[in-house]
Amino acid sequence: MTELTDLGVAAIRDGVAAGSFTAVEVAEAFNANVAAAQDALNAFIVATPGKAIEAAQAVDAKRARGEPLGKMGGVPIGMKDLFATAGVQTTAASHILEGFVPQYESTVSAKLWDEGAGMLGKLNLDQFAMGSSNETSYFGNVISPWKRNDGGNAALAPGGSSGGSSAAVSARLCPAATGTDTGGSIRQPAAFTGITGIKPTYGRCSRWGIVAFASSLDQAGPMARDVTDCAIMLEAMAGFDPKDSTSLDLPVPAWADNLDPDLKGKKVGIPHQYRMDGMDADVAKSWDDGIAWLKDAGAEIVDVSLPHTQYALPAYYIIAPAEASSNLARYDGVRYGLRDLPDGSGLQDMYAATRAAGFGAEVKRRILIGTYVLSAGFYDAYYTQAQKVRTLISRDFMEAFEACDVILAPTAPSAAFALGENIDDPLAMYLNDVFAVPASLAGLPAMSVPAGLNREGLPLGLQIVGRPFDEQGVLNAGLAIEQRAGFTARPDKWW
């Protein structure tokens, strides 16, 4: 029999419902994997085995009473440590929030618990979700379960910022995990670790209770082993929330039930601007494979133009830090979290000392950038200009979607890099998001599905971007790729 920890969301849920195994058995199996991998992978900041068991017991009890178990009934998951969880430390992987225990539960996590999911623990991430490698976490970087096939033993990045989520799902520490995506933080780590992740349309998932990075971009989404599991979990996470003014007041479609990999009559756009000079050959090949698979699924392939693509990354690195510089002002040592009050110091000294000690280097860098671009005399040149670019990028997509239903592109410009490889070069690090950021700026649903391995034996992801609210179209195209890519690779267990 397959191990329980090899099962995904749908298989666990259906197995629990059918009585093939109990939810407690599932939780115990994953708890054991979490504990065994912690030293090697550092995927969790806090493990909560008791929470997982408690939720599982509740599901088993419901089953005994013949009650419905929920969309996620009996499925234990990992929770990115950006979601506030009542009674469980919530840090955003920062020192400034170390020891902070919220009295409230984020809307998205509360919805998941309501649907029968249980929590295995709080997953590591880049500090305040700022990073593409998980190296900015105050609690040490996550290590990818993947290794290159070159015989070397280089520790690889699991991607970021949802690197704990990606590592944990690919290493079978949890069947699925929550992620958040501001400029690729679900999609890039999913691509780096051979799993599937979707960032829905901006506003689908409530931001209430998620530690804010860049409010106009932040969006939660599921990370799991396949498209079906993502569809199920997204249904549990999404929905209108009156506590979030930017939440979409739309019903949540039955995405999982309506999955359909037949793309006859659909048009897939290929944006030629994404085919850059010096593109990684394996990445280029995987894109060509994707095109062939979608054609095979019945889709018509069309060339589309996204002319302002090259301005997306600079615009993103103005808008996101600008919002972050303001969103992170609340971490001031006055009410909660770290307070550094040197002897005889006043309020200003306390702010300075607390923030100097509490924020990591990358967070400080972005606060400085954000403060600079919003300051008097620079605002128009940077912020206003970036907002105009953002509008143009949205318009590019809207025009492209007149000619196609979804857009296919690589998720990231390369496979996973080694830890430390880009740490001294922020620009090289930021370039990881070059394919992911445009969809973020336009608020569009976008997902990454595994496409295969590169010549180093590392996973590559393909990205599908859809029209606003058309998660279904994105999931369907993702499923068509998944069925043809036949991606079954998984990291060899070395931990």
Place this chain on the structure above:
Amino acid sequence: MTQSTYRIQGTTGDWEVVIGLEVHAQVTSKSKLFSGAATAFGAEPNAQVSLVDAAMPGMLPVPNEECIRQAVRTGMAIDAQINKWSRFDRKNYFYADLPQGYQISQLYHPLVGEGSLTIDADEKAGIPEAKTIGIERIHVEQDAGKLMHDQHPTMSYVDLNRSGVALMEIVSRPDMRSPAEAGAYLRKLRAILRYVGSCDGNMEEGSMRADVNVSVRKLGEEFGTRTETKNVNSVRFVMATIEYEANRQVDVLEGGGKIVQETRLFDPGTGTTRSMRSKEDAHDYRYFPDPDLLPLELDDAFLEDCRNSLPELPDAKRARYEGELGLSAYNASVLTAEVETARWFERLLGETAVAQDKQPAEVAKQAANWLISELFGALNKLGMSLEDSPVSPSAGAELLALVGKGTISGSIAKQVLEKMLETGEGANAIVEREGLKQESDTGAIEAKVDEILAANGDKVEQYKAGKVALFGFFVGQTMKAMQGKANPQVVNEILKAKLG
């Protein structure tokens, strides 16, 4: 238009004062601008703080429709342009009373645009005629919390009860030219806010406070550099601030100095202002659109609803009192200055008309005169305001009906009112019990008149010889003899007949 003649007399000549006011008015609403927390004044520190107000991680603002509605209604009451599309911006700065590290305000696209209000002529105060003061905008923003420095020897405590409370910032044009004009503007604005019900105007509790912008110039010159004195919390202090600041600026300028654009504080103890921070130290607030909030878009139905809910405003009411009710300009102005007074008067008027079976216009003068000359005076002596008057409008109407029907005289009515205030009894009961009914029986009055004329034969002679002023003496004697209860009209008639 006749200009204000208020001038600062300097050694180099006369200076004109230019004043603009930014009034922060707390919106009357049960909950805060972006959170469900309560807003009542006087609660225990930090008893009215939601997760949003304390800026806990991941908390988000959601606009409170009632606050927006009140600001729109206020805008309509000053005939302002209502912007159907407006937006919230963040004003970023660090302070311990500002949990988010930014205030949500409206810099670029305020809810309410250009409007105005008219201050009334007040000859005595140096306002020769009514004057229109421009209002540039009203925007909606969050209040900050409060620091308490007197609770601990080395630490300051923070009370977040006010944090997130909705304020309207009402920004005038620099259209005022004297402390009196500024005072009149504030009082008028306060009256309008209270009529509309969008702010209780309670300056003691901090529901209304003003930032006072003052500059001086020689007549006909460009505006001078202004200073801004923050958070002045009474009309009197605003006027004192202007007085002091204008004189200080003239002294500086005439001494060869320059006015620096700065923020100042008013000290109520000394009546002076002092510098808080100069422009060089001014914060760079890094305003930008709040990404947690969508633009505020108002539809026609909402605006229609706001407009329909507006009461009759002070200017319109005053005009109606003068025109339809025939009241004097002074009485109409007194009765409409405060919404409570107008409401009280209108109830009194309605009841009085019914009690005497007349049209309101026929009894309006009687009611207005009684309220202004009698009741206000009596309450004043007791140190009471109209709101806590023991005499209700219907009790007043009962009293006025007795006078109107000739049952008691005006002077007896004064006594009755005093008894009413003392005992809370009704006018009819007091008059009945104390036997204060007016005597109109000609027989009884005639008998008394005959006695008095007989006893004062010499004065009758003098009267007949042409000293007609003695008529008053006879009236007085008769009334005295009748213990004030004789109908004065009957007394007059009888005396006239008997004296020939």
